[in-house]
Every structure is written in C-alpha cells, then in structure tokens.
Amino acid sequence: RLRPLSDALLQYREQVEKMNVDRATSFESLSKTTSRLMELQDRSISETERLNRILGREKDRGSWGENQLENIFRLSGMEPYIDYMTQLTVSQDAKNVRPDAVVRLPGRGNFAIDSKAPLADYDTYLAAETPEQQAEAAKVFAATVKRHIQQLTSKSYYDYIKPSPDFVACFIPSDNVLSTALSGDQDLWNFAVRSKVLLCGPSSLMGMLWSVAYGWRQSQLQENAQEIMDLSETLHQRISVAYGHFHELSRSLGTTVKSYNKLVDSMESRLLVTIRTMETKGVKSKADIKEVDALVELPHDPNPDKWPVAPALPLTTLEAEIVELPRETE
Known part of the structure; x- marks a missing residue:
C-alpha cells in the first residue's frame, strides 16, 4: 500500500534535483551573459570617451587623423622612408x-x-x-572644411617640395565626414580644385596610393628593361671586339701558313735538289731526309654574312597598340 507513495516521493525528488541542476546551469549562463554585457558596456564607454576626446580636443583629433593616414600607408603596401616620408x-x-x-x-x-x-x-551635426538641424x-561643417582648404x-x-x-592632398580620415562636408556645400569640391587642393577620404586616398604603387612597379620594370638593353649593347660590343681578334688571328695564321709553304717550296726546289x-x-749520311708536305688548309676567316639571323621578337602590348592598321580601299 505504501509503494505508490514511495514512487511518487522518488519522482518528486528527481524532479527537484533536475530543477536544481537546470537552475545552476541557467545561473552560470546568465552570469556569463552578464559578464559579456558588462565587458561590452565597458568597451562602449571607453570608445565613447575616446571619441569624445577626439571630438573635444584638437590635439587628439590631429593624432587620430595622422594615425589613420599611417594605417592607409601600411595597408597600401608602401614602405616608410622609401615610398613616403612623414x-x-x-x-x-x-x-x-x-x-x-x-x-x-x-x-x-x-x-x-x-x-x-x-x-x-561634425559633433554638432x-x-x-531634425533634418533641418542636420542641413x-x-x-557650418562645410564652411570649416573650406577654411582648412584656404x-x-x-x-x-x-612650391617647396620639388618636383x-x-x-596638395587634404586627407579627411573618414569617408562619412567628407561626405557630410560635400553635402553641406555643393561647390566645395570645385572650390578645392580651384584652390589646388584634392579632397580625399580613406577610400580615395587608398586608390591613389595603389595607383602610385602600380606606377612604381611599372617604373621598376622599365628600369630593368633598360638595364637589360644596356647589358645587351655591351655584350654585342664585346663580341664584336672578340670577333675582331679572331679576324686578326685568322690573318696571322694565314700569313704563317703561306710563309711555311714558301719555305717548303724553297727547300724542295733548291735545297733538296x-x-x-x-x-x-x-x-x-746515315740519316734519311724525310719529305715535308705543304699545308693545304687555310684558317677560315669569320664571315658575318653567314651568321644565323635571329627570329623577330614579338611586339609588346604597347607596340602592338600603336601599329597603324592598313586602310581599306574604297
């Protein structure tokens, strides 16, 4: 008769233990979530304080802009004191x-x-x-940027950094900030160009520096090609000098052979008779006089007319583009 009550108490105990385990797990998860939220809150407070310092103090604003500029140089692959100087x-x-x-x-x-x-x-913006207040x-912000341009x-x-x-490039370290300035004055960009100032944010400056880096690579390729051309001309000149020595040696050997043959003819026609x-x-005497043969073969003189002709080199892409095509006849 007490068996059903005992089973019910056992189930109740198991449920209570399970609830305790779930509650402990939930509390641990809640503690982790709370810690994460507090960490994010602390980070948000730090970032807000940093932004407030940047917005509030001119020195911090300048340091922020210079750091952004240095980051863009690094991301563009440029080397300090080689590609740029600060x-x-x-x-x-x-x-x-x-x-x-x-x-x-x-x-x-x-x-x-x-x-x-x-x-x-920009902090005021x-x-x-309201949209009216933003406009x-x-x-006002565009007017501030215009004063910087001036x-x-x-x-x-x-005039000082020649050639x-x-x-001069005016770097504003945020594309959104630059966009806000341009929206505040539709003529701001044209005013900057007339003032010989190029307004650029991180994106446009990065593109500009990539173009400069590409130009440096092409310049290096051109310098290498010119160096190879100079070395080729030097090699051609030295080969020409070497073939000149071959030519002189061939003439000397030919003269020697002719003198030798004259000596043989003289010995056979006069001395041996x-x-x-x-x-x-x-x-x-006991010694036999051996016959001496004249030399028939003469040294070959180098003949440039018999040198193999090198195949024509293919046109480069640039040369191919400037080749004038034949005009169609009417």
Missing part, C-alpha cells in the same frame, strides 16, 4: 613647411598630404535631431 620639414627663403606626409612619385616627383580632422563642428550643421592653399607645399604637381745531287756523288 613630418618632413622643408625650408625655403627662411620659411619652414611641414606636411604630414610626402609621397614619392615615379619619375622623381613628390606630392604632399596634409591630414585634417575638423570634428568639432551628429547631435542634430544647417552640414553647412589654409592649405596659403602654405603652397608644391611636385601643383596640388742540291742534296740529291750530292747523294749521286756518293756523299750521304
């Missing part, structure tokens, strides 16, 4: 200029980059709550 001071007429970076161009050219992070007014803040124009980096194209006559008179 914080280079150039003096002329008792005046010093110091762009944030100078990029070396193929063909002994250079162009300057100045990093600008005008984020103080981010804080705007007004964008105009400052860069007055520095005239291209250099007549422009006298010896044979002496032998008929009984004058003879």
